[in-house]
Amino acid sequence: MSAESKEAATNGDSNSFVEVYSAENNGQQFRKAAKVEPTPSAIPKKRQDLLKWNGWGYSDSQFAVRKGVIWFTGNRYPIGELELPYFTQWTKDVFNVDLSNPIKPQPPITSFPTPIINQEFLSEVKNLNLSVSEDGEDRLFRGHGHTLHDIYVLRVGMFARIPDLVIWPDSHAEVVKIVVLAAKYDVVIMPFGGGTSVTCANSCPEDEKRMIVSLDMSQMNRILWLDRDNLVACIEAGIIGQDLERELKKHGFTTGHEPDSHEFSSLGGWVATRASGMKKNVYGNIEDLLVHAKMVTPTGVLEKNTQGPRVSIGPDFNHVILGSEGTLGVITEVILKVRPLPPCKKYGSIIFPNFESGVQCMREVAKRRCQPASIRLVDNEQFKFGQALKAVPSFFGGIADGFKRFYVTKMKGYDVHKMVVATLVFEGEQTAVEAQEKLVYEIGSQFGGMPAGEVNGQRGYVLTFVIAYIRDLGFDFNIVAESFETSVPWDRTLSLCRNVKGRVTAECKARGIHHYLITCRVTQTYDAGSVVYFYFGFNYGTFPDPCHVYEEIEEAARDEILASGGSLSHHHGIGKVRKKWYRQQVSSQGVQLFRAVKQKLDPKNIFASGNLDSGSHELQAKL
Known part of the structure; x- marks a missing residue:
């Protein structure tokens, strides 16, 4: 092993994580003894100090209306503190809203469901000197996720059932003790990671009569060790995505796993839901990254005793843990593959005359296995929406952009009501990225596409993290909206998109809904198929229970997805919703x-x- 590899991963800082190194004589691995402190987290233990109690994300970041124009508050995102006149007009045109007449905001909740307390369990937990809370706000924050249903309930009322107690374990050993006590006293445990679930997975069963404990894993967020030679790291399951990447980056590594919820979701949640990231083409999905997982169950700890790159020892028990969604136990530690930070990263985009051409290009890219780290195709409705989110003159305005529009629409013959765009992210060695760029753009041109620049590609990628905030603005103006996804074979991708849009349109018309949006994008490519993400929202006007109406329509859309050859879920999981x-x-x-x-x-x-x-x-x- 090289001297560089033997150098501590922390450059001498014993409070971060430790190096794994191999003995020269027999190849056995040892770990340098050190106390590993918790990772400084962007998300505080008291989540309500930084995050919204009834919406997505940071409290200081939101779409708001000022003097009749929508703008985005805060400075965490590139569009922060910018007025968005095009988005303002788009919102009026699509949803027919009066931005001067918002719904009166509801006051913070101060009354919470009475907790069910098992005193014997509580006494033993307190004797262990564990960090616990019976506070109503702490319990509420961990009693829901981020489905439309969850946030709607918070805005109009209260959940019938929330956790009765929150416990923050600090180690695997503490989790074992808590689970043993829960089994002893018949207490329910619901693991809690980042709270970003969109399947009602965090919702407490209303008919549960036993005490419910939310096991908040956020304080178990250490990178326990990093093995530079074998490119793996052992990490506690409570770490948040942005914290994990920040800490690894300090030492020249990345997992490459970047889901849309990357800022707030946890490693344990990724494993428990079989998550996928935007750059899976290079780094893989969570099941590809997972080497080993440790899960505490009421009957013992489930884990493997070997960590070879591949082993043939019967069924892979990692796959019992993957996708288990908190039903079998709580994940405490994970060994993940890591990669050196890529020396080159470039963005790009391709405009196509229509959605069909874009899908055909993506199919060819997948067939030739030359996918960049990320390639995503938005339909025409999302293309217009993305242009509307520009604060400066968009594709449809300004002198320079006016020339672009003239060139694309007049000289190339693209129809602005049909054209679509694919956004690209390339990562790797400089020469490899350049070769991949050349090939992908060549394939794009075969299907009528033309390069649309780096800036559009970067904007499309960054805006992914902002889109989730739009739903909260909608709530203020009688609009309910949600996303849902599926995976589907290539030969059924176009028909599925067409069928689902048609079904949603028919369902809206049957209910007298006139102002709605149903749009989709192809977000992932595989050898055998694609991933399609739908966004659906409507102005509910005077409907007394718009959330129920939305759920009825989405249920019909899900039936259509399955009938059209799509899967029940690609990466959101099942939860209770599906x-x-x-x-x-x-x-x-x-x-x-x-x-x-x-x-x-x-x-x-x-x-x-x-x-x-x-x-x-x-x-x-x-x-």
């Missing part, structure tokens, strides 16, 4: 197999989240 379709997706035998695993690992149903189809009620009825 569990009604779970059996038809995995078969009755699949459900029985999953329930058998549940019965073995959690016979008393301590992890009673009710997600997937774990048979929680049936299990409880046996007791």
Whole structure:
């Protein structure tokens, strides 16, 4: 092993993480003894000190209306403190809203459901000197995720059931003690990571009569060790994505895993939901990055005793943990693959005359396996929306942009009501990136595409993190909106997009909804298919229960997705929102197999989240 590899990963700082090194004589690995302190986190333990209690993201970041014009507050994002006149007009045109007449904001919630307390359990927990809270705000913050339903409930009322106690464990050993006590006193545990779930996975079952404990993993956020030779790192499951990448970057590494929720979601949540990142083409999805996972269950700790790059020792128990969604236990530690930071990163974009051409290009790129780190295609509705989010003259305004429009529409013959754009991110060695760029743009031109510049590509990528804030603005003006996704074979991608849009349109017309938006983008490419993301929102006018109306329409859209050959989920998971379709997706035998695993690992149903189809009620009825 080189002297450089033997150098401490922390450059001598024993409070960060430790180096793994191999003995020259026998190849065995050792870890340098050191106390590893928690990682400084961008998200505080008291989440309400920084994040919205009834919306997405940071409290100082939001779309707001000032003097009739929409602007974005704060300075965390590139569009911060900028007025958005084009977006203002787009909002009026699409949703027919009166921006001078917002819904009166609701005051913070001060009354919370009465907790159910198991005194024996609570006494033993306190004897362990664990960090706990019975505070109503702490409990509420961990009793929901970020579905439309979750945020709507917070804006009009209160959940019938929230966690009765919050516990912040500090180590794997503490988690083991907590789970043992929960099993002893029949107390429910719901693991909590970043709270970004869009499947109601964090929602407490309303009919649960036992004490519910939210196990907030955020204080277990250490990078325990980094193995430079084998390019793996052992990391506690509570670490938030942006913290993980920041700390690894200091030492020249990255996981490359970057989901849309990267700022707030946790490593344990990624594993528990089988997450996917925007740059999976280079780095892989979470299952590709995962080497080892440790999960505490009521009957013991589930983990493998080997960490080879690939092993043939029967079924891979990592895949029992992956996608388990808090139903079997709590993930405490994860060993992930890491990569050296890429020396070159470039953005790009391609404009196509229509959506069909763009999809055909993406299919060819996937067929030739020359995908850049990220390639995403938005339809015409999203193309117009993206242009509207510019504070400066957009594609449709200004002298310079006017020339671009003339060239594209008159000389190239593109129709502004049909054209679409693909945004690109390239990462790797300089020569490899240049070769990949050349090839991708050549393929694009074969399907009528033309380069649209680096700036458009970078804007499209960065705006991904801002889009989630728009839904909160909609709530202020009688608009409800949500996203949903699927994966689908290539030969059904176009028909699925067309069918789902048609189904949503028909459902809106049947309900007398006149002002709505249904739009999609292709976000991932695989050898055998693509990933499609839909955005749907509407002006609900005088509907007394708009959330229910939205859920009815999305349910119809999901039926259409399945009928069109799409999957139940690509990376959002199942939770409670999609569990009604779970059996038809995995078969009755699949459900029985999953329930058998549940019965073995959690016979008393301590992890009673009710997600997937774990048979929680049936299990409880046996007791």
